[in-house]
Amino acid sequence: MEVLDFITILIVLAAFFLLVNVKVLKLPSTIGLMIMALSLSLFIIFGEWIFFTLSNMAENLMIEFDFSKVLFQVMLSFLLFAGALELDLRKLGEEKWIILILATTGVLISTFIVGYGMYFALPLLGVSLDLIYCLLFGALISPTDPIAVLAMIKKSVVSKSLEAQIAGESLFNDGIGVVVFLTILHIAQAGAGVHITPISIGILFGQEVIGGVLLGAIFGYVGLKLLMLIENEHTEIEVLVTLSMVLAGASIAEMLHVSGPLAMVTMGLFVGNKGRSAELEKAAGEYVYKFWHLMDEAMNAILFILIGMQIIVINWSIDYIIAAFIAIIIVLIARLFGVGIPVTLYRLKSPIPKYTIRILTWSGLRGGISVALALSLYEFAKNGKMVPETVDLIIVMTYCVVLFSIVVQGLTVKKLFALAAKGAKEDE
Numbered sequence: 001m002e003v004l005d006f007i008t009i010l011i012v013l014a015a016f017f018l019l020v021n022v023k024v025l026k027l028p029s030t031i032g033l034m035i036m037a038l039s040l041s042l043f044i045i046f047g048e049w050i051f052f053t054l055s056n057m058a059e060n061l062m063i064e065f066d067f068s069k070v071l072f073q074v075m076l077s078f079l080l081f082a083g084a085l086e087l088d089l090r091k092l093g094e095e096k097w098i099i100l101i102l103a104t105t106g107v108l109i110s111t112f113i114v115g116y117g118m119y120f121a122l123p124l125l126g127v128s129l130d131l132i133y134c135l136l137f138g139a140l141i142s143p144t145d146p147i148a149v150l151a152m153i154k155k156s157v158v159s160k161s162l163e164a165q166i167a168g169e170s171l172f173n174d175g176i177g178v179v180v181f182l183t184i185l186h187i188a189q190a191g192a193g194v195h196i197t198p199i200s201i202g203i204l205f206g207q208e209v210i211g212g213v214l215l216g217a218i219f220g221y222v223g224l225k226l227l228m229l230i231e232n233e234h235t236e237i238e239v240l241v242t243l244s245m246v247l248a249g250a251s252i253a254e255m256l257h258v259s260g261p262l263a264m265v266t267m268g269l270f271v272g273n274k275g276r277s278a279e280l281e282k283a284a285g286e287y288v289y290k291f292w293h294l295m296d297e298a299m300n301a302i303l304f305i306l307i308g309m310q311i312i313v314i315n316w317s318i319d320y321i322i323a324a325f326i327a328i329i330i331v332l333i334a335r336l337f338g339v340g341i342p343v344t345l346y347r348l349k350s351p352i353p354k355y356t357i358r359i360l361t362w363s364g365l366r367g368g369i370s371v372a373l374a375l376s377l378y379e380f381a382k383n384g385k386m387v388p389e390t391v392d393l394i395i396v397m398t399y400c401v402v403l404f405s406i407v408v409q410g411l412t413v414k415k416l417f418a419l420a421a422k423g424a425k426e427d428e
Helices: 003-025 029-046 053-065 068-086 089-094 096-125 131-141 146-154 160-192 198-230 233-256 260-271 286-312 319-346 356-362 368-375 378-382 388-427
Strands: none
Touching: 003 029, 003 089, 003 286, 029 286, 053 286, 068 160, 068 233, 068 260, 068 286, 068 368, 089 096, 089 160, 089 260, 096 131, 096 160, 096 233, 096 319, 131 160, 131 319, 131 368, 131 388, 146 160, 160 198, 160 260, 160 356, 198 233, 198 260, 233 260, 233 286, 286 368, 286 388, 319 356, 319 388, 356 388, 368 388, 378 388
16 A cells, blocks of 8 residues: 555544544544544454455554654654643743653653563563563653643643643653663663663763753754744745754754654744743744644544554454553552652652642553554564564553553543642642
8 A cells, every 4th residue: 555545544534533523422532533443443353254355454554554663753753843832931941850850760760660560470470571671661651642641631621830740741751761762672682782881871861862952952943043033924934944843853863863752842842932032932923833733633633543553463362461451550550659759759849739649640641652662672573683472462561551541541530630629729
């Protein structure tokens, strides 16, 4: 199938599913799209004896489509930049320390709790997985997905400070999570001739994180100056400038081996108009924000359709499904400690509402980033660097955690927001 045909199918499905969700299901778009795509996939799988040709075509389609590459090289860049445009820079600055702690320490704590938890739990099922691969799973599942989280926040009523904490953490911790994932993956491949030392790990981490932020700052500063020079006189040029920033920035980040996600977030913060001086707020015209809002909604719809349809190609087994249920519990516990420890320590310095830990724990949705990282391991299995069964187990666990996160947590977190807001008013 040609690329254009595949894109056409995705856009048609996205438009149809969005219409059904708005008029019939009336769920948050991410959840509604995920459920409908999942239902379509299950229909194709279980209806194979009737629609054999359709089932075969759908499976071939998902195998041919390289989800991880398309997500990281195109979709993620667009979505992160669009998400960062909407952030209030002033409020983000006020919450910068707690966001920084959650995006770094929180991810590391969660990675190790999930890794060691799965390492000791899996043998009880008769499933063996080396510690390094358990930690690899911990790294890819620990960062919350900014796309899912931001879509959820838009439909909820939370305080501005908590909104900044949730959105800021989700936008930055995925970049940190990808770096941790790549670092552990390098260590896992050491037996294949890769020389790993603490210094090389530090260099890799610094190059990815600092390099990504620096690249984003350079592109963001230049882009902002160009937008100010245009002065809203030519909206089409403004849109093209921001589009060029994202596409060129993503390509250069890949060439330089720095964090593309962190570069996109940094660029978006430079160009965004919330929480800035009057002059900077007017740098980008209204149509720039309308364009990126459209890209955000369209890419978001396509992303969650793709996640839902990944079930077609996943290699399921009863042991893997049981392991996935255990993973869901351990990931939630790890998330609780990952936000609970930093927030509790931060409380010694600054007051934080008592419901913050509960909100941050349950609103930590996982999504496309975790699925893409897990699917990227297929390449190592093809090259003989990883055992195929290990990759299958990690992918099944990842998919089930993401599914639970988006559907169960996504559907119930709004009630938690409401209870927390009510408790805050009673405390006042």
